[in-house]
Every structure is written in structure tokens, then in C-alpha cells.
Amino acid sequence: MGKVGRPRNQTARREALVSAAGLAIAQRGLEGLRIKDIADAAGVSQGSVLYYYPELDDLVLEVHRGAVENFLFSRQQAYDGAAAGDPASRLRALLDSGLPDTMEDAVHGLLYELHRRAGRSPGHAELMTSLFAREVALYTTALEVGAATGVFSLAASAHDLAHGLVALEDGYGLHIVSHNATLRVDRAHELILAHARAVTGCAGL
Amino acid sequence: MGKVGRPRNQTARREALVSAAGLAIAQRGLEGLRIKDIADAAGVSQGSVLYYYPELDDLVLEVHRGAVENFLFSRQQAYDGAAAGDPASRLRALLDSGLPDTMEDAVHGLLYELHRRAGRSPGHAELMTSLFAREVALYTTALEVGAATGVFSLAASAHDLAHGLVALEDGYGLHIVSHNATLRVDRAHELILAHARAVTGCAGL
DNA sequence: GATTTCTTTGAGTCGAGATTCAAACAATTG
DNA sequence: CAATTGTTTGAATCTCGACTCAAAGAAATC
Numbered sequence: 474m475g476k477v478g479r480p481r482n483q484t485a486r487r488e489a490l491v492s493a494a495g496l497a498i499a500q501r502g503l504e505g506l507r508i509k510d511i512a513d514a515a516g517v518s519q520g521s522v523l524y525y526y527p528e529l530d531d532l533v534l535e536v537h538r539g540a541v542e543n544f545l546f547s548r549q550q551a552y553d554g555a556a557a558g559d560p561a562s563r564l565r566a567l568l569d570s571g572l573p574d575t576m577e578d579a580v581h582g583l584l585y586e587l588h589r590r591a592g593r594s595p596g597h598a599e600l601m602t603s604l605f606a607r608e609v610a611l612y613t614t615a616l617e618v619g620a621a622t623g624v625f626s627l628a629a630s631a632h633d634l635a636h637g638l639v640a641l642e643d644g645y646g647l648h649i650v651s652h653n654a655t656l657r658v659d660r661a662h663e664l665i666l667a668h669a670r671a672v673t674g675c676a677g678l
Numbered sequence: 679m680g681k682v683g684r685p686r687n688q689t690a691r692r693e694a695l696v697s698a699a700g701l702a703i704a705q706r707g708l709e710g711l712r713i714k715d716i717a718d719a720a721g722v723s724q725g726s727v728l729y730y731y732p733e734l735d736d737l738v739l740e741v742h743r744g745a746v747e748n749f750l751f752s753r754q755q756a757y758d759g760a761a762a763g764d765p766a767s768r769l770r771a772l773l774d775s776g777l778p779d780t781m782e783d784a785v786h787g788l789l790y791e792l793h794r795r796a797g798r799s800p801g802h803a804e805l806m807t808s809l810f811a812r813e814v815a816l817y818t819t820a821l822e823v824g825a826a827t828g829v830f831s832l833a834a835s836a837h838d839l840a841h842g843l844v845a846l847e848d849g850y851g852l853h854i855v856s857h858n859a860t861l862r863v864d865r866a867h868e869l870i871l872a873h874a875r876a877v878t879g880c881a882g883l
Numbered sequence: 884g885a886t887t888t889c890t891t892t893g894a895g896t897c898g899a900g901a902t903t904c905a906a907a908c909a910a911t912t913g
Numbered sequence: 914c915a916a917t918t919g920t921t922t923g924a925a926t927c928t929c930g931a932c933t934c935a936a937a938g939a940a941a942t943c
Contacts, residue, residue: 483890486890502798503709504708504709507929507930507931508930508931508932509930509931517891517892518891518892518893519892519893519930519931519932520890520891520892520893520932520933520934521890521891521892523931523932523933524890524891527932529931576797582797585794586794588852588856589790589791589794589856591856591857591858592781592787592855592856592857593707595857598856598857598858598859599859601853601856601857601858602857602858602859602860602861605853605858605860605861606860628876629872629876633869633872636861636869637846637869637873639849640845640846640849640850640853640866640869641842641845641846641849642849643848643849643852643853644844644845644846644847644848644849644850644852645845645849647793647848647849647852648806648810648845648848650797651793651794651796651797651803651806652796652797652800652803652806652807653796653803653806653807653810654803654804654807655807655810655811656807656810656841661845664838664841664842664845667834667838668842671833671834671876671877672876691920712899712900712901713900713901713902714900714901722921722922723921723922723923724900724901724902724922724923725902725903725904725920725921725922725923726920726921726922728901728902728903729920729921732902734901884943885942885943886941886942886943887940887941887942887943888939888940888941888942889938889939889940889941890937890938890939890940891936891937891938891939892934892935892936892937892938893934893935893936894933894934894935895932895933895934895935896931896932896933896934897930897931897932897933898929898930898931898932899928899929899930899931900927900928900929901926901927901928901929902925902926902927902928903924903925903926903927904922904923904924904925904926905922905923905924905925906921906922906923907920907921907922908919908920908921908922909918909919909920909921910917910918910919910920911916911917911918911919912915912916912917912918913914913915913916913917
């Protein structure tokens with residue numbers, strides 16, 4: 474039989490399992506999730522998966538947590554990466570980072586897939602709620618800075634507008650990963666952009 | 679054994695099965711769907727379910743189709759039910775009919791549940807696309823009528839604005855049925871309304 | 884290097900649910 | 914009313930994947 478024994482530490486193995494599970498979910502969906510697939514993707518045996526996660530739900534929850542953190546991190550980076558003195562380009566960077574790249578975008582696909590558990594699982598609902606709140610916070614900051622600088626003249630409170638932008642992204646994003654044939658990625662992107670221009674009164678977006 | 683034999687027609691039985699399956703899906707989700715549940719809900723045996731739908735996917739597709747039609751019909755009715763001469767109240771009626779009533783709203787829960795198959799199943803994608811397009815068409819009409827009457831002064835093309843309204847509804851709706859703790863139904867409703875007022879320039883909404 | 888403890892494996896067991904199917908029966912036909 | 918055809922049933926079987934667990938191996942400890 475193959476290599477058997479006592480490898481490094483637990484955290485490394487857990488991370489490998491989480492990433493493997495993420496892959497498996499992205500490929501076959503939550504319904505089709507099989508321990509075998511996770512084990513294969515992580516290069517271990519089925520027994521190992523159960524050894525670390527006797528409760529598969531915990532693993533899925535971990536996948537969700539990781540996906541949320543990664544996504545938020547990438548958006549934060551997009552924001553931070555844009556010229557600090559230029560609110561418009563910072564908002565623009567945020568807007569560019571929120572939609573799936575393609576119909577098959579793995580990150581967004583995974584997030585929507587996991588979010589669907591939220592209606593039935595408080596843990597997942599909490600993660601989804603947290604993602605939403607933090608995205609809203611990001612946009613709120615971006616909008617407020619722009620308003621304070623005089624670059625934006627907001628059509629409503631920054632907080633309300635931020636809600637709207639996040640909801641728009643989620644709505645369009647959902648249709649994109651769901652293969653809505655009438656809605657192309659760049660079209661959705663342009664529509665959101667237009668909306669942002671309108672509510673900020675900033676043509677330079 | 680119970681009653682056995684040759685009852686009425688096929689269509690009646692099929693409708694019963696579709697509605698039973700809808701119930702079952704709403705209760706336990708797509709993942710937890712069992713033939714037994716469908717059979718029980720419809721008051722028939724498991725064998726009968728397979729007799730009419732050897733391919734369970736066909737039944738699920740039928741459920742989706744029905745949900746889409748029902749939902750569209752109810753929105754159309756809402757629209758038609760409002761004073762024909764009053765574009766504002768017609769748009770308002772439309773806006774009032776698009777969000778889930780509660781976190782547990784059965785209709786919306788079912789729709790989101792079914793939509794998630796879209797990424798993996800062309801049939802479901804088509805239904806979702808169709809729903810989106812027809813909702814957009816409804817809003818487009820409502821907006822254009824208002825603009826033609828001079829009641830609305832649109833901030834962009836009716837078609838674009840309609841897209842935005844539907845996407846907003848979908849985004850907020852998704853969070854609501856997913857138990858987003860920070861987003862109450864009436865808050866979402868108010869946010870959409872505010873947005874609609876802004877883009878139509880119609881304070882009376 | 885012997886002992887202890889933690890990991891890993893994979894073959895075997897178990898169970899839930901799908902699927903099959905022969906028997907039973909009802910409507911229809913002639 | 915006999916024969917035919919379309920429906921329905923539910924018990925038996927089949928399938929697939931979760932779960933168990935004894936054996937084997939590797940690090941750590943002494």
C-alpha cells in the first residue's frame with residue numbers, strides 16, 4: 474500500500490482538505506459532494522477526511538469561511554491598490570472586482586453555491602450576512618471619501634447607496650453564473666457602472 | 679391493499695405530482711428531494727411517480743416551469759390590477775410584488791432553489807433567462823408608459839433601468855430568503871423604492 | 884531502541900433511497 | 914362479458930456512498 478504514517482501538522486492537512494473540498498464543490502455542486510472526491514483532490518484516503526472532519530458540515534462551513542475571506546481580501550486589495558488620492562478610481566476598482574469574470578467563474582460559483590445553504594443553516598447564513606455587511610462597509614467608505622472630497626455628490630446616504638451597489642452585484646452575478654443567456658458579463662458591468670455614475674454624479678467613473 | 683386501478687386522466691395526475699414535488703422541494707431543498715416525499719404529498723405510491731416521470735429531472739423542470747409561470751402571472755396581475763391611468767401606482771404595484779414577503783417565503787424560496795440548477799442544467803438556465811427577460815419587459819413597459827405620460831423623467835433608457843430594478847430585486851431577494859440578519863424585508867423594499875423614485879424622478883412613488 | 888501517541892489506510896459493513904417488476908385492478912372496446 | 918389496454922401498487926432488489934475499524938506506519942518521548 475501507499476505511504477502511510479505521520480506527516481507534518483494538522484493545520485496544513487486541514488487547509489489542504491478545505492481547498493480540496495472547495496474544488497469538489499465547485500465541480501459537482503453541493504448536492505454531488507462525495508467524500509471520495511475530496512479525498513482524491515487532496516491526495517489522501519477517505520478515512521483521513523473523516524478523521525479531520527467527522528462532521529462534513531464543518532468542512533463545508535470552513536470552505537465557506539475561506540471563500541468569504543478570500544473574496545473580501547481580493548476586493549480590499551483592489552481598493553487599496555488604486556490611487557489613494559483618487560476616489561473615483563478607487564470606487565472604480567471596487568466595481569471592477571465585484572462581478573464574476575465569466576459564466577464559469579469559480580470563486581463566484583462557489584460563493585453562490587455555498588450561500589444557498591444559508592436558508593437552512595444558521596452558520597452559513599452568518600457567513601453570508603458577514604460578507605454582505607463587509608462589502609457594504611467597503612462601498613460606504615469609498616463613497617464617503619469621495620463625497621468628503623467633493624468628487625462625488627451622492628444621491629442618497631452613502632450607506633443606502635452601498636447597499637444598492639452590493640445588491641446589484643449580487644443580482645447580476647447570480648444571473649451570470651446561472652448562465653442567463655441574455656446577460657453578458659460586460660453588459661452587466663456597464664449597467665452597474667452607469668448606475669454608480671448616476672448616484673455619485675461622477676461622470677469620470 | 680389500498681385502492682388500485684385506473685383513475686382519470688394523465689394531465690391531472692401530472693399536475694398533482696408537479697405541485698407535490700414543488701412542496702417537497704420547498705421543504706427539504708433540492709438536495710433532500712426524495713421520491714417517497716413526492717409520492718406521499720401527492721397521495722400515490724412511489725411507483726406512480728416513476729410511471730409518470732421516469733426521469734426525475736423532467737419533473738423538477740416542470741416544477742420550475744410552473745413556478746416561473748405562476749410568479750410572472752402574479753406580477754402581471756399586480757400590474758394590471760393597478761389603475762391603468764396612473765403609471766406611478768402601476769410601477770408601485772410591480773415593485774410591491776417582486777420581493778419575498780418573509781424570510782420563509784415559499785414562492786421565492788422555491789425559485790431560488792430551482793435557479794441554482796441553472797449553472798449545470800441548460801433547461802433550468804433557459805427558464806431562469808426567460809423569467810428575467812419577462813420581468814425586464816414588464817418593468818420596461820411600466821417605465822415607458824410613465825415616461826410617455828410625462829409622469830416619469832427617466833435617468834436612463836427604460837430598458838436599462840428595468841434591468842437594474844430586476845437585478846436589485848434578485849439581489850435583495852436572495853439575501854432575504856438566505857436569512858441575511860442585517861437586511862429586513864421592509865428595509866429592502868424601501869431601498870428599492872427609493873432607487874425607483876430616484877431613477878424616475880417621481881417623488882409620488 | 885522501546886514505548887507511546889498520533890495518522891493513515893482501505894477493505895468491509897451499513898443504510899437510505901432509487902429502481903424494478905409481477906400482480907391486481909379499472910376503464911374501454913367490441 | 915371477454916379481451917385488451919392503461920394504471921397503480923408495494924415488496925424485493927440494486928446502488929452508491931457514508932461510516933467503521935483493525936492493522937500499519939511515523940514521529941515523539943524516554
